[in-house]
Amino acid sequence: MTTAGTKGRARRSGPARTSQAVALPGLLWVPAAVAFALIALPVLGLALRADWPRLPALLFSGPALAALRLSLVTAAISTALCVVLGGPLAVVLARGRLPGMRLLRSIVLLPLVLPPVVGGLALLFLLGRRGLLGARLDLWFGITVPFSTAAVVLAQTFVALPFLVVSVEGALRTAGQRYEAVAATLGAAPGYAFFRVTVPLVLPGLLSGAVLGFARCLGEFGATIAFAGSLEGTTRTLPLLVYLERETDVDAAVALSLLLVVVAVVVIAVARPRSGEGLG
Amino acid sequence: MTAGVDARVLVRRPSFELDVRLRVEPGEVLAVLGPNGAGKSTLLSVLAGLLRPTEPDSYVRLGDRTVTAADVHVPPHRRGVGLLAQQALLFPHLSALANVAFGPRSQGRPRRVAEATARELLAAVDAAELADRRPAQLSGGQQQRVALARALAAGPGLLLLDEPLAALDVDAAPAMRSLLRRMIRGSGQTAVLVTHSALDAVVLSDRVVVLTDGRIVEQGPTREVVAHPRSPFTARIAGLDLVPGTARPGGLRTADGQVVAGQGAALTEGEPAVAVFPPSAVAVYAEPPKGSPRNVLAVRLAAVEPHGDLVRLRAAARPGGPSWVDGLAADVTPAAVADLAIEPGADLWFVVKATEVGVHAATTGVPAARDRPSAPIVSLSRSPTPP
Known part of the structure; x- marks a missing residue:
């Protein structure tokens, strides 16, 4: 676990502090400091580079507001989709009895390790106008998915799905099925027990997974640009705008980046206490 | 509401086999004693419907319903079989009241009705004031009391008790034991109690089966099995000395009027009671000890048996003396036996301190389910029932 976790425990109970006095060889401090600097210094650099007096004007410009609004709306919808679809998937992965469950789990984790651009391309070849599914959607319903806001949400x-699935599955495994067994002996049918016992028990894991997923959605770039393009007001989210402005107006790019940093910090502050336990 | 049980449970696994046939009469409490790995938890899981027996010959009947058979498996939530385990397992996100109301609610009772039932039961287990607390704010003993109320609120036909006192600390266990006794015996609730403790069996159950390696090695009325264990396992964990009588302040009075001093929970004077002490607490004298404040029982030595590193002396009644001393045991060192220079037939005095004697309310049982004398400790005519 992280040192932050150890410190948290030490603060709560006396005995843990004495055990901590034995730990930490001095050798660790140097690489640890370098690692921290690697994360913190670039953000500091961004803050120093920012044109603070012009910041409000840059942030409240038309394109910036449109991108922010699009980012928040699509991230919220995507997170909701993750909960509605990913929650049940996590339950199946944690409790279901299917052959090939391990393979299934590896596939679910794929987006975590895949370059997002590859994911975007894959989506395009599935849902593009000549794609496996996209061609039929176009032919039968006249629906075109790519380069629309719907494509942003899908990307x-x-x-973000694996973040939620991993978090909820972990919570389900930690909770075990003892409480469901007790509920059954009290006369609760499986559905009743699920909503009254299982869901409340994994709620912390579900929330932290949702917050992490939301953060991942806000930061999404590669899959979005490959699958949805960069059309102002329709598919140009904040990260896409940052990338675009970087070429023409560096000050605007920095201001928008700072906005994303602030959002990220807020998200971490909200999700942090539980995420340590949930993702273990 | 309360139902009898008739079951044959056969579970075969590569390293384990459970083959048990049991009957529990309506309103009866059956204790299942046995070492770890004997199959007690497997047995309870099958009764609760959480586990399906592997062999098609198995069946479980609750009252006149067949809930487990070759082609029948009624799921746990439709069985009406309650479970109180070692861990209270209260739902951590619900208050004590909502925990207790959970059973009635899940059976479709309106919230108001369910909560009224829950409040009644919380009051019955002396936990009315804990209604609004979360489980994390309760002590282990309080949690277990709420868990008992929760199990009973669902109105189970059969209640399974899986070592309900094992996780409690020594201060909380006696109170919980008498509460279980009051709630379960008082209402005529049919129950199966899995336990390691002979004392729990004596206080709570009518009958005992002893399970070892998946088979019943011994069974019979609780007091008889505990006082006269036949299998080595029962002898090791049980083998308690029991003296029946009626409660009086500071102990009990036997049928012939002798007073046995001991420590007891609050008992009503005149209520049937049993004094319990371990054979290791008995000192043996060849001459009557004089001016002693302790309990002195005049006995005749019936048998001398090796018992681990010790020697177990078995008592019989003296001619004309009280018959209830028959079968009492005393564990002494081999050196003490040599000093006493005794042999069977000798008159001895068994002496036990009042602090070593526990006085408990006796299980008088359910009249309908009873076909044996109410003070059976001297009866040796147990009918051996095939497992």
């Missing part, structure tokens, strides 16, 4: 859901 974000694709990359």
